[in-house]
Amino acid sequence: MKLKIAVLAGDGVGPEVCEQGVKVLKAIEKKYNHEFTFTHGLVGGSALSAKGVPLPDETLELCLNSDAILFGAIGDPKYENSPDAKIRPEEGLLKLRKELGLYANIRPLKVFEPLIHKSPIKEKVIKNTDFIIFRELTGGIYYGEKSTSADGKSASDTCNYTEHEIDRVAHMAFKSAKSRRKKLTLIDKANVLETSRLWRKRVKELAKQYPEVVVDYLYVDNAAMKIIVNPRKFDVILTENLFGDILSDEASVISGSIGLLASTSIGEKSVLFEPIHGSFPRMKGKNLANPLATILSAAMLLEHFKLYEEADAIKNAVEKSIEHHITTPDINSTKKFAHTSTVGEFISEYI
Amino acid sequence: MKLKIAVLAGDGVGPEVCEQGVKVLKAIEKKYNHEFTFTHGLVGGSALSAKGVPLPDETLELCLNSDAILFGAIGDPKYENSPDAKIRPEEGLLKLRKELGLYANIRPLKVFEPLIHKSPIKEKVIKNTDFIIFRELTGGIYYGEKSTSADGKSASDTCNYTEHEIDRVAHMAFKSAKSRRKKLTLIDKANVLETSRLWRKRVKELAKQYPEVVVDYLYVDNAAMKIIVNPRKFDVILTENLFGDILSDEASVISGSIGLLASTSIGEKSVLFEPIHGSFPRMKGKNLANPLATILSAAMLLEHFKLYEEADAIKNAVEKSIEHHITTPDINSTKKFAHTSTVGEFISEYI
Ligand SMILES: CC(C)[C@H](C(=O)O)[C@@H](O)C(=O)O
Numbered sequence: 001m002k003l004k005i006a007v008l009a010g011d012g013v014g015p016e017v018c019e020q021g022v023k024v025l026k027a028i029e030k031k032y033n034h035e036f037t038f039t040h041g042l043v044g045g046s047a048l049s050a051k052g053v054p055l056p057d058e059t060l061e062l063c064l065n066s067d068a069i070l071f072g073a074i075g076d077p078k079y080e081n082s083p084d085a086k087i088r089p090e091e092g093l094l095k096l097r098k099e100l101g102l103y104a105n106i107r108p109l110k111v112f113e114p115l116i117h118k119s120p121i122k123e124k125v126i127k128n129t130d131f132i133i134f135r136e137l138t139g140g141i142y143y144g145e146k147s148t149s150a151d152g153k154s155a156s157d158t159c160n161y162t163e164h165e166i167d168r169v170a171h172m173a174f175k176s177a178k179s180r181r182k183k184l185t186l187i188d189k190a191n192v193l194e195t196s197r198l199w200r201k202r203v204k205e206l207a208k209q210y211p212e213v214v215v216d217y218l219y220v221d222n223a224a225m226k227i228i229v230n231p232r233k234f235d236v237i238l239t240e241n242l243f244g245d246i247l248s249d250e251a252s253v254i255s256g257s258i259g260l261l262a263s264t265s266i267g268e269k270s271v272l273f274e275p276i277h278g279s280f281p282r283m284k285g286k287n288l289a290n291p292l293a294t295i296l297s298a299a300m301l302l303e304h305f306k307l308y309e310e311a312d313a314i315k316n317a318v319e320k321s322i323e324h325h326i327t328t329p330d331i332n333s334t335k336k337f338a339h340t341s342t343v344g345e346f347i348s349e350y351i
Numbered sequence: 352m353k354l355k356i357a358v359l360a361g362d363g364v365g366p367e368v369c370e371q372g373v374k375v376l377k378a379i380e381k382k383y384n385h386e387f388t389f390t391h392g393l394v395g396g397s398a399l400s401a402k403g404v405p406l407p408d409e410t411l412e413l414c415l416n417s418d419a420i421l422f423g424a425i426g427d428p429k430y431e432n433s434p435d436a437k438i439r440p441e442e443g444l445l446k447l448r449k450e451l452g453l454y455a456n457i458r459p460l461k462v463f464e465p466l467i468h469k470s471p472i473k474e475k476v477i478k479n480t481d482f483i484i485f486r487e488l489t490g491g492i493y494y495g496e497k498s499t500s501a502d503g504k505s506a507s508d509t510c511n512y513t514e515h516e517i518d519r520v521a522h523m524a525f526k527s528a529k530s531r532r533k534k535l536t537l538i539d540k541a542n543v544l545e546t547s548r549l550w551r552k553r554v555k556e557l558a559k560q561y562p563e564v565v566v567d568y569l570y571v572d573n574a575a576m577k578i579i580v581n582p583r584k585f586d587v588i589l590t591e592n593l594f595g596d597i598l599s600d601e602a603s604v605i606s607g608s609i610g611l612l613a614s615t616s617i618g619e620k621s622v623l624f625e626p627i628h629g630s631f632p633r634m635k636g637k638n639l640a641n642p643l644a645t646i647l648s649a650a651m652l653l654e655h656f657k658l659y660e661e662a663d664a665i666k667n668a669v670e671k672s673i674e675h676h677i678t679t680p681d682i683n684s685t686k687k688f689a690h691t692s693t694v695g696e697f698i699s700e701y702i
């Protein structure tokens with residue numbers, strides 16, 4: 001298969017983990033006789049420094065002309081504590097999502113048996129946890145009107161949702177539930193928010209088209225408890241943008257390491273794969289960041305193009321690296337940890 | 352001391368747990384020669400059924416004429432899944448908060464040593480956790496403009512904050528930090544929200560007045576992880592209304608039982624004490640709900656009026672009830688659990 005892959009490494013540890021993702025994809029390309037091309041594009045803080053904008057036109061162009069995007073991370077502490085900064089690296093990511101119409105962010109959450117002891121949560125609570133979060137990604141308070149009053153003394157953000165925005169991601173979540181354990185949980189704050197009530201109304205309506213799927217509804221505060229207390233109860237979670245941001249990061253603690261979690265963003269014009277761990281600036285350039293989430297994102301990329309055997313080859317190699325303790329310090333409990341690049345090499349060679 | 356206490360039992364298990372709270376306060380009144388009067392008022396779903404409004408004028412009047420409010424819980428499943436319901440029980444609570452100017456909700460989170468094994472999180476992670484959440488309670492997206500388009504196909508909610516709203520609760524949190532371990536963490540989403548940037552700006556500014564307090568800033572998604580992975584790192588958490596709702600419920604899982612957690616809401620015209628567990632409709636009327644959170648809310652009420660000895664008497668009696676396993680099923684690991692009313696009686700008699 002021919003695949004044009006845009007590599008947007010971004011900030012912090014993004015570049016070093018993306019390098020391993022590319023390394024592994026090249027190993028797959030060679031072994032299975034595919035033809036992958038990788039083109040790098042600037043985004044986030046690194047684009048801001050080089051070009052003065054967090055999403056240069058060339059990068060957007062590159063993405064639109066590629067079959068898929070491998071994404072690193074975005075965010076730079078330089079901009080974090082300056083509430084007056086005019087442009088932020090994050091805007092690059094938000095604009096990218098919007099321009100590419102990536103309206104669904106899909107984060108599977110499974111416990112990695114060999115690392116289950118790493119989780120702060122008790123083994124008996126999380127054992128066999130297996131759910132997927134569908135987070136709406138191009139609407140809500142992220143994209144609504146924002147303003148600060150002229151005197152700087154008040155500010156506002158607006159959360160908007162339309163039926164159309166809700167329906168398209170909801171259909172995706174229902175279909176996923178249908179192919180899994182047939183349960184869908186909508187998480188909202190319908191006892192307070194008008195937008196949540198629209199979500200609830202639509203999901204109730206769409207549920208009629210998926211009679212085999214059992215639907216339940218949880219308030220976001222309650223859900224934030226249940227995800228930790230009883231994670232096995234969930235199968236498919238559907239939620240809006242901001243709640244999805246919070247809950248999927250919260251849920252990542254179940255897995256034992258956020259360094260293992262991959263995600264897919266999917267929508268109208270493109271498809272993007274990224275680790276969920278973020279830019280982790282303190283770790284930058286140390287060759288110590290865990291590349292497995294990015295490598296597993298590469299596997300998700302292959303699955304998206306139905307290259308299941310290839311994806312399985314990656315997943316097997318990842319398991320082997322864990323078995324042999326060829327892992328970075330965050331998930332390594334022996335005295336001899338491996339560096340980011342060593343993990344990438346081990347996995348490519350194993351393939 | 353003379354105290355006029357308004358009792359707003361509300362919905363679900365509210366009435367049965369409030370009854371125990373009142374019982375215990377009466378025991379204190381007798382033992383320490385105080386003069387407490389208790390007047391009941393309707394609120395929430397029960398007010399809706401009886402009076403057609405979730406916060407009748409008499410109730411508001413009663414609250415304004417009382418020294419403190421003991422609150423049960425609000426919420427009724429009858430209204431939950433009807434997105435078209437015109438009035439919801441929750442509006443009673445939101446209106447009450449607004450009318451009484453209860454702008455700060457304070458939730459202390461400590462691990463109860465004898466129940467530490469009940470937590471889904473590992474003992475070594477949560478041992479000695481001790482933090483307080485200051486949640487802004489009368490602003491943000493709860494109170495901003497809401498609307499649904501005429502055709503019902505789109506909806507919106509607005510989040511507003513002013514400097515004034517931020518400053519008053521921030522000062523409270525800074526003062527609390529000063530009297531504790533001198534650390535304050537602001538939780539926001541300043542990489543996306545304009546209101547969060549205003550919070551960050553104000554907190555940076557106010558920090559100058561509290562040079563002994565170390566301030567740090569966390570994005571809400573990151574915070575949702577850190578609270579579970581590293582809860583001991585927190586001392587005082589300050590956050591806006593919706594994030595406070597989500598994070599304080601999430602944090603409650605640390606304690607081992609949400610049935611133990613009390614909260615204070617404080618502000619301009621009144622002070623309100625309530626268990627954080629909510630109305631728990633499935634448990635209603637079974638005499639099985641855990642009354643300890645309400646009883647500990649009663650202790651917080653006494654502390655507010657500087658009746659420290661009295662508050663300690665309650666806390667001691669609560670500890671004794673746990674030691675002797677006179678507890679409801681949720682925290683009882685023996686074969687003989689106690690009923691709600693039995694727990695209340697044991698504690699009053701012990702006092
Ligand atoms: C970097 C930030 C804007 C982003 C978000 O909030 O969506 C991140 O937290 C994520 O989840 O991808």
Ligand SMILES: CC(C)[C@H](C(=O)O)[C@@H](O)C(=O)O
Nearest residue numbers: 191192221425426441444596
């Ligand atoms: C009942 C509901 C409106 C309320 C809130 O969201 O504030 C509750 O969850 C709380 O935390 O007191």
